[in-house]
Amino acid sequence: MGKIRAELDEAAVRFIQAQHMFFVASAPLDANGHVNISPKGLDTFRILGPTTVAYLDFNGSGVETLSHLKENGRIVLMFCAFQGPPNIFRLYGHGRAVELHETEFATLTAHFPVHESVRSIIVVELTRITDSCGYGVPLFQYEGEREQLGAWARKQGQEGLKAYRQRKNRLSIDGLPGVSAED
Numbered sequence: 001m002g003k004i005r006a007e008l009d010e011a012a013v014r015f016i017q018a019q020h021m022f023f024v025a026s027a028p029l030d031a032n033g034h035v036n037i038s039p040k041g042l043d044t045f046r047i048l049g050p051t052t053v054a055y056l057d058f059n060g061s062g063v064e065t066l067s068h069l070k071e072n073g074r075i076v077l078m079f080c081a082f083q084g085p086p087n088i089f090r091l092y093g094h095g096r097a098v099e100l101h102e103t104e105f106a107t108l109t110a111h112f113p114v115h116e117s118v119r120s121i122i123v124v125e126l127t128r129i130t131d132s133c134g135y136g137v138p139l140f141q142y143e144g145e146r147e148q149l150g151a152w153a154r155k156q157g158q159e160g161l162k163a164y165r166q167r168k169n170r171l172s173i174d175g176l177p178g179v180s181a182e183d
Contacts, residue, residue: 005129007050008091012129015089016047016079020142023078024055024122026068026095033174036064042145045077046111048123053077053091056112057120058149059161063169063178066097066120071176075124083142086134095124101182116153119165119179 005012016022021041027033044056055077057066069075075095081087097120098104108121153161162182169179 002130002132005131008047008053008126008129009050012089012131013047015081015087015131016045018084019079019081020145021082022055023080024065025076025078026065026074028068028172028174028176029072030174033176034064034172036062036068038065042115042149043113044115048111051126052123053093053126054108054111054121054123056115056118057097057122058115058117059119059153059164059169061168062173064172065095065122066169067172067174067176067178069095069097069122070178075122077124080137081134082137082140086137088132088134088137090128090130090132091124091126092128092130093124093126095122097122099180099182101180115150117149117161119161119169 021039022045023037023039025035025037027035040055046054048054065075073094073096075093077091079089098108099120105121108123156164165179165182171178
């Protein structure tokens with residue numbers, strides 16, 4: 001039976017920290033806009049407090065989550081047990097993107113390992129925390145992290161990454177504002 005929590009308790013923290021990946025979902029306000037869901041991994045998630053979490057947002061071909069957060073802040077993160085006892089945790093909340101040029105970015109990066117491909121840090125204030133059985137989630141064997149993203153980012157260099165963001169991440173697929181112009 002699922003449980004609703006007011007904050008991340010010890011059981012939730014243990015479960016979430018044991019997962020190698022999670023999913024992020026967001027949507028624009030426009031009913032004709034595109035709902036987005038993205039898988040995340042690479043040791044990018046941190047619990048900052050009982051109702052505050054954050055994750056590293058990497059350079060990518062799209063900018064949907066960041067754009068949706070700028071428009072309306074709605075976000076849900078989902079963690080599934082692919083090994084061990086079945087369980088799913090969903091973290092609902094209001095998120096915001098802290099971009100590279102913002103002062104707060106430097107403070108937040110202290111919580112994470114260095115990743116060359118970071119374009120922002122997503123901070124989420126949780127409004128609802130639930131778990132559910134996870135009986136329908138298949139079992140998978142974890143083999144390790146992929147190294148392609150880091151290698152790609154190193155090949156681009158900082159100026160190449162900046163140019164990529166300006167070329168590919170200025171607008172979402174629905175035309176919403178994405179990354180800000182960098183100084």
